[in-house]
Amino acid sequence: MPDPVIQVRGLRYTYDDGTVALNGIDFDLYPGETVALLGANGSGKTTFVLHLNGLLHGSxxxxxxxxxxxxxxxxxxxxxxxxxxxxxxxxxxxxxxxxDVAFGPLNLGLSPEEAIARARKSLEQAGIASALHKSPYHLSAGEKRRVAIAGVLAMVPDILVLDEPTTYLDPPGQRELLALLRQLPQAKIVVTHDMQFARAIASRAVFFEKGKIAAAGSVDELVSRFHWRSE
Amino acid sequence: MAAYFFLLCGSVLLARLPLKAILLRAAVVLPFSATFACVSLLSGTTERAIGIPVKSFLSALGVLLVVATTPLPQILKALESLGAPRIALLVIQFLYRYLFVIFEQAQHMRLAAKCRGGFGGGHRSKFKAAAGALAVLFGRSYERAEGIHQAMLARGFDGHLRLLSTGRIRAVDVAFLTAAVAIPLAFRIGAGR
Known part of the structure; x- marks a missing residue:
């Protein structure tokens, strides 16, 4: 088995108001795989992913x-x-x-010309090259999501973390997003409440409960084990 | 002065902007400049008393013309190259980007309040409800600002904002600049003779 691209051991995090958000998380992500993070609101999923690029620092x-x-x-x-x-x-x-898309490359130290070239390439990759000179305010929710993904792709990441990517998207927008994400070779972590989307994209899933990973398995296994469906 | 006024009015019409509305908007500066004009009049300098409101009105008209015909990012870039403080430009840039988003949020809140009877009751309760809504809006804006900061950090922001300088001087810009300098200069020389 290849080395994991993300390895988390015993991660704990408590917010300033005393709320224990993460209470001993062990997690591995392997190259090329897509893992869905499932669980109730407030179970620690978003707090967890914010640790993966150092936006929060736990123990x-x-x-x-x-x-x-x-x-x-x-x-x-x-x-x-x-x-x-x-x-x-x-x-x-x-x-x-x-x-916006060039913001990340410029922070990486690329010259404006290189940053523009990167931005153009990632906008093309995300299928939204036509919006190059538009203001983000004038884009639809689906277009904004594509541009946000392009902004991240412009940094040429090894791992993609998507927090509730289907929020605000209509069904065609969700389909397009799914097709786009399937094309991207990076290992992915997807935080989602959308089980249809999770089934379509994730090779495995973990279920968060009260700041811990309560179970791991396929999306279907976890859905039936935790009665995690809306109907 | 009249020549400058007609030049600006001509430009407003050329840009297909509503002349009357633009003139009215530019007149907003008149009460302020009139105060200074009164002071000048009382001190006995009639020429200056006339000049202050006229010049301020023409300046406001010029600013409105530029703002109405140039995208804000380009104006900000121009201000940056003229040496305007970077921090002030950043504040304007973020304000421009998020003003509509916050306005939209305020509209949603107003609609939600309306659906539940609106800000009914007397003036006192209306004021209380509006103050509460404003506090919620402030809280949400603060939260959004935090979110934006996190998104910036996630893409490598280290406290120094690096911007693309995509502006290029084209032939049409040179032509415009030449005309913008030459025409008022011609008026000035003509008036001096």
Whole structure:
């Protein structure tokens, strides 16, 4: 078995108000696989993924591609782990799509010309090259999600983390997103409440409960074990 | 002055902007400049008293013309190259990007309140409800700001904002700049004779 691209051992995190969000998480992600994170609201899924590129710092170890997530490694860790946030409006903060997608490459130290080339390439990869000079405010929810993904792809990450990627998307938008994600070769972690989407994309799943991973298995196994369906 | 006024009005019409609305909007500066004009009048400098409101009105008209015909990112880039403080430009940039989002959120809240009877009751209770809504809006905006900061950090932001400088001076820009300088200069020389 290849080495995991993400290795988490005994991760704990408590918010300032005393809420224990993570209570001893062990987790591995292997190259090329897609893992769905399932569980109730407030079970710790989003808190967990925010640790993977050092946006939150809990106790014990998180290792990304052999690098411990510590302050000295943050630039490299953030290049390797691309996070697509639930609310695209928070991710698209620059005045135009081009400038937004080029934001990450510029932070990596690329020249403006190289950053523009990267931005164009990743917008094409995400199927939204036509929006290059548009303002993010004028895009539809599906287009915003594609641009947000392009912004992350422009950093050429090894791992993609998507937090509730189907939120605000209509069914065609969800289908398009699924097709796009299937094309991308990176290992992926997908936080989702959408079981149909989870089934379609994930090779395995883990179920979060009260800050712990309560179970791991296929999406169908976890859905039936935790009665995790809306109907 | 009249020549400048007609030049600006001509440009407004050329840009297919509503002349009357633009003139009214530019007139917003008049009460302020009129105050200074009164002071000048009282100190006996009539020429300056006339010049202050006229110049401020023409300046406002010019600013409105630029703002109405140029995308904000380009204006910000121009201001940056003129040496405007970077932090002020960043604040304007973020304000421009999120003003509509916050406005939309406020509209949703107003609609939700309306669906449940609106801000009914007397002035006092209306004021209380509006103040509460404003507090919620502030809380949400703060949360959003936190989210934006996290999204920036996630893409390698280290406190220094690096921007693309995509602006290029084209032949049409050179032509415009030449005309924008030459025409007022011609008026000035003509008036001096």
């Amino acid at each position: 014990d170890s998180v290792i990304v591609c052999g690098l411990p997530v510590i302050a000295a490694n943050l630039p490299e860790v953030r290049r390797k782990v691309g996070v697509v946030f639930q609310d695209s409006d928070e991710q698209l903060f620059m005045p135009t799509v081009l400038e």
